[in-house]
Amino acid sequence: MNYWKKTGLCVVILASSLAASEAVEYWQLSTQEKSATRATHVIRVTYEDLTEATTNTAQTLTNINVSAKMGCSGVKLVLEEAFGDSDTNYTGSTSITMGDGGDVDRYVTATEVNEAGTEVYLKFGTTTEYAYTSADTVDLVFTPSAEESLSELTAGAVRIYFRIDDARPGHGF
Numbered sequence: 001m002n003y004w005k006k007t008g009l010c011v012v013i014l015a016s017s018l019a020a021s022e023a024v025e026y027w028q029l030s031t032q033e034k035s036a037t038r039a040t041h042v043i044r045v046t047y048e049d050l051t052e053a054t055t056n057t058a059q060t061l062t063n064i065n066v067s068a069k070m071g072c073s074g075v076k077l078v079l080e081e082a083f084g085d086s087d088t089n090y091t092g093s094t095s096i097t098m099g100d101g102g103d104v105d106r107y108v109t110a111t112e113v114n115e116a117g118t119e120v121y122l123k124f125g126t127t128t129e130y131a132y133t134s135a136d137t138v139d140l141v142f143t144p145s146a147e148e149s150l151s152e153l154t155a156g157a158v159r160i161y162f163r164i165d166d167a168r169p170g171h172g173f
Contacts, residue, residue, distance in 0.1 A: 026041065026042070026043045026044070026063060026064075027041065027042050027043075028040060028041050029041060029042060029161075037076070037161050038074055038163065039074055039076065039161035039162055039163050040162070040163045040164050040165075041064070041161070041162055041163070041164055042159050042160065042161045042162075043063055043064070043140070043159070043160050043162075044080075044157065044158070044159045045061065045140065045142075045157070045158050045160075046156060046157040047083055047153035047154060047155055047156040047157070049061070050142055050150035050151065050153055051150070051151050052142075052144075052149060052150040052151060053149050053150075053151040054149055055144075055146070055147065055148060055149050056144065056145070056146045056147070056148075056149075057144070057149065057150075058141050058142060058143040058144075059141070059142050059150050060139050060140070060141045061139065061140040061141075061142070062137040062139050063137070063138065063139070063140060064137060064138035064164070065135070065137055066100075066132045066135065066136050066137065066138060066164070067132065067134075067135050067168060068132055068133050068134050068135065068168075069131075069132070069166070069167040069168045070131075070132050070164060070165065070166050070167070070168065071129060071130060071131040071132060071164070071165045071167075072100075072107065072129075072130055072132075072138055072162055072163065072164055072165075073128070073129035073130070073162070073163050073165070074125075074129075074161070074162055074163040075098060075107040075108055075124070075125025075126070075160065075161070075162045076122070076123070076124050076125065076160070076161045076162070077096070077098075077108055077111060077120070077122070077123040077124075077125070077158060077159075077160050078121070078122055078158065078159045078160075078161065079113050079119060079120065079121045079122070079157075079158050080157040080158060080159060081155055081156055081157045082113060082114060082115035082119045082121075082155070082156060083113050083114045083115065083119075083153050083155060083156025083158075084114060084115040084116060084153065084154065084155045084156060085148070085152045085153050085154045085155070086154055087148070087152060092114050092115070092116030092117065092145055092148060093112065093114050093116065093117045093144065093145035093148075094112070094113050094114035094117075094142060094143070094144055094145070094150070094153065094156070095110045095111060095112055095113065095114075095142070095143045096108065096110075096111050096113055096140060096141065096142055096143075096158065097109060097110050097111070097140070097141045097143075098125065098138065098139070098140050098141075098160060099138075099139055099141075100130075100136045100137060100138050100139060101136045101137065101139070102136065104139070104141060105126075106126065106128050106130060107125040107126055107128060107130075107138070107162070108123065108125045108126070108160070109126065110143070111123050113156065113158055114145075114156075115155075125162075138162075140160070
């Protein structure tokens with residue numbers, strides 16, 4: 001039984017001065033899942049979502065819009081399948097950070113998720129509980145090794161669980 005409710009969102013991929021958008025899986029968790037994970041939301045990113053074709057160029061997924069009187073905390077990264085490709089000429093590395101416009105790794109510092117590195121299958125985010133005083137986005141940044149591009153990946157999936165608190169009138173508390 002699937003308890004997740006899919007919510008609509010737009011992902012903005014930043015590369016050079018061009019911007020494009022595509023969807024990424026993102027859910028508000030059911031009451032049962034919230035209790036089990038201590039999170040309110042989960043985002044799932046697979047290798048297919050990583051489309052940056054320029055070597056040694058990061059891709060930013062701007063997934064979660066937050067407003068003043070909202071906060072983010074309780075981040076947990078779960079690597080479902082290590083990222084990788086069939087190219088054996090390079091050592092391969094893919095790291096992920098999670099932050100926002102004020103601090104790119106506010107919630108998750110650089111974490112290896114590539115099978116050719118020392119991949120981390122479970123990582124708890126920083127202990128940061130951050131309350132926003134103005135609009136921002138919570139961002140995921142994927143960075144490949146110097147010799148590779150993210151679009152070369154042929155495997156990999158990661159879930160990031162987190163809690164969003166909303167103290168705006170009529171939205172929570």
